[in-house]
Amino acid sequence: MPSWKTVRDDFPALRQQVNGQPLVYLDNAATTQKPQVVIDALSHFYEHDNANVHRGLHALSMRATDDYEGARARVAKFINAAAPEEIVFTRGTTESINLVASSWADANLKPGDVILLTEMEHHSNLVPWQLAARRTGAVLRYVPVTGDDGRLDLTQLDRLLTREVKLFAFTHISNTLGTINPVAELCARARAVGAVSVVDAAQSSGHMPIDVRAMGCDFLAFSGHKMAGVTGIGVLYGRRHLLDTMPPWQGGGGMIAHVDFFESRWKPSPERFEAGTPNFADAYALGVACDYLDGLGREEIQRHDAGLAQLAYEKLSALPKIRLLGPPDGERGGLVSFALHDVHAHDVVTLADQDGIALRGGHHCNQPLMKKLGLTGTARASFYLYNTAAEVDALVASLQRIQKFFS
Numbered sequence: 001m002p003s004w005k006t007v008r009d010d011f012p013a014l015r016q017q018v019n020g021q022p023l024v025y026l027d028n029a030a031t032t033q034k035p036q037v038v039i040d041a042l043s044h045f046y047e048h049d050n051a052n053v054h055r056g057l058h059a060l061s062m063r064a065t066d067d068y069e070g071a072r073a074r075v076a077k078f079i080n081a082a083a084p085e086e087i088v089f090t091r092g093t094t095e096s097i098n099l100v101a102s103s104w105a106d107a108n109l110k111p112g113d114v115i116l117l118t119e120m121e122h123h124s125n126l127v128p129w130q131l132a133a134r135r136t137g138a139v140l141r142y143v144p145v146t147g148d149d150g151r152l153d154l155t156q157l158d159r160l161l162t163r164e165v166k167l168f169a170f171t172h173i174s175n176t177l178g179t180i181n182p183v184a185e186l187c188a189r190a191r192a193v194g195a196v197s198v199v200d201a202a203q204s205s206g207h208m209p210i211d212v213r214a215m216g217c218d219f220l221a222f223s224g225h226k227m228a229g230v231t232g233i234g235v236l237y238g239r240r241h242l243l244d245t246m247p248p249w250q251g252g253g254g255m256i257a258h259v260d261f262f263e264s265r266w267k268p269s270p271e272r273f274e275a276g277t278p279n280f281a282d283a284y285a286l287g288v289a290c291d292y293l294d295g296l297g298r299e300e301i302q303r304h305d306a307g308l309a310q311l312a313y314e315k316l317s318a319l320p321k322i323r324l325l326g327p328p329d330g331e332r333g334g335l336v337s338f339a340l341h342d343v344h345a346h347d348v349v350t351l352a353d354q355d356g357i358a359l360r361g362g363h364h365c366n367q368p369l370m371k372k373l374g375l376t377g378t379a380r381a382s383f384y385l386y387n388t389a390a391e392v393d394a395l396v397a398s399l400q401r402i403q404k405f406f407s
C-alpha cells in the first residue's frame with residue numbers, strides 16, 4: 001500500500017500557493033499533474049537521446065527509436081494488449097476516436113447502418129460519430145441515462161442494440177457523472193450482434209487497472225495527460241485483425257511501404273496510422289508514467305480516488321441547496337459533479353479559486369446531457385493519487401463560504 005502522503009511530494013506543481021492558500025488541485029479529470037520522474041524523463045530524452053526515429057542509422061536515432069518502440073511495448077503491457085502492434089500513438093483520446101471514425105467507419109458503414117452511443121458521451125466520443133454518420137449515411141442511436149443518478153438504462157439495450165448496429169461506442173467512466181460503466185458486458189453485447197466496440201478510457205486509464213483482453217473491446221482510446229503523463233500524446237488500442245484491414249486516415253512519411261507518382265502501398269499497423277514524425281519524446285515519457293502508476297498499484301489508486309470521491313459525495317450531500325449528480329455508491333470513479341442552487345457553476349469555480357481550490361465548471365463537453373438534466377452546467381471536483389481527505393474538507397468549507405456569500 002503506497003504512502004499517499006509521500007506520493008504527494010513526487011509532484012512539484014503541488015508545492016505552491018494560489019491566492020495565498022496552499023493549492024488544492026481538484027481538476028484532475030481535465031488534466032493531472034506530473035510526477036518529477038516523468039518531467040525528468042522528458043528532460044533526459046531531450047538532453048541525451050533526441051533524434052528522429054525509425055529512419056536514422058546513427059546512434060541517437062537508434063536510441064530514440066528504442067525509446068519510442070519501448071514505450072509502445074510498455075503501453076501494450078499496461079493495458080494487456082496482445083502485441084505492441086496493437087498500440088497506435090496519437091495526440092490523445094480525441095484523435096484516437098477520430099482515427100476510428102474516419103478509417104474504420106468510412107470503410108465499413110453504409111446508409112441505414114446504426115452507430116450506437118450513450119447519452120453520457122464526451123463531445124470527443126459524439127461529434128466524430130456525427131461526422132462519420134454524415135459521410136456514410138449511417139444513423140445515430142443513444143442509450144439513455146436514467147437521470148441524476150447517472151446510470152445507463154441497460155433495460156433499453158435489447159431494443160437499441162439490434163443487428164443494424166455496426167459500432168457501439170461508450171465511455172468507461174463518465175467525466176461528468178463519475179459513473180463507471182460495465183464495459184465488459186457492453187463489449188460482449190456489441191459482439192453478440194456483430195458490432196465493433198469502442199471504449200473511451202480517457203477517465204479510467206490512469207485510475208484503475210485496464211485489461212483490454214478481459215474487457216473484450218475492439219478499440220480503446222486514452223490520453224497521456226490525464227494519467228500523469230505529458231500533454232500531446234495519446235493511445236489508440238485496436239485489435240490487430242481490425243487495424244490491419246483499415247485504410248490509413250492520414251498520408252505522409254513513415255506510413256508507406258512504397259510510393260509511386262500515382263499510387264502507394266502502406267505499412268502494416270501501427271506505422272500505417274502514424275504518418276509524419278511521431279511524438280516520440282512524449283511517448284517515451286508516457287512509458288515512464290505507466291511505470292510510475294504501476295509502481296503505486298492501480299487497484300490502490302482506484303480505491304484511493306473512489307474513496308475521496310465517496311467522502312466528498314457524503315459531505316456535499318449534507319450541504320443545503322445542492323444537487324449532486326452520478327451514482328452514490330461503488331459504481332463511481334474519482335469525481336463528483338454538483339450544482340449549488342442559485343449559484344452559477346462559473347461563480348463557484350471563481351470563488352473556490354480564491355481559496356486556492358482548482359475546480360472545473362460548465363458543461364464538461366457534455367452539452368446534450370446537461371440539456372437533458374435541465375442544467376446549464378455543474379462544478380466538478382475530480383481526485384487523483386495526491387489528493388487528501390483534508391482537501392475534501394477544504395472544498396466543503398469553501399462551498400459553505402460561497403453559499404453564505406450568495407445567501
Ligand SMILES: Cc1ncc(COP(=O)(O)O)c(C=O)c1O
Nearest residue numbers: 092093094122124175200202223
Ligand atoms: C470522457 C472523455 N473523453 C474524451 C476526452 C477528450 O480527451 P482529450 O482532450 O485528451 O483528447 C475527455 C477529456 O476531458 C474525457 O473526459
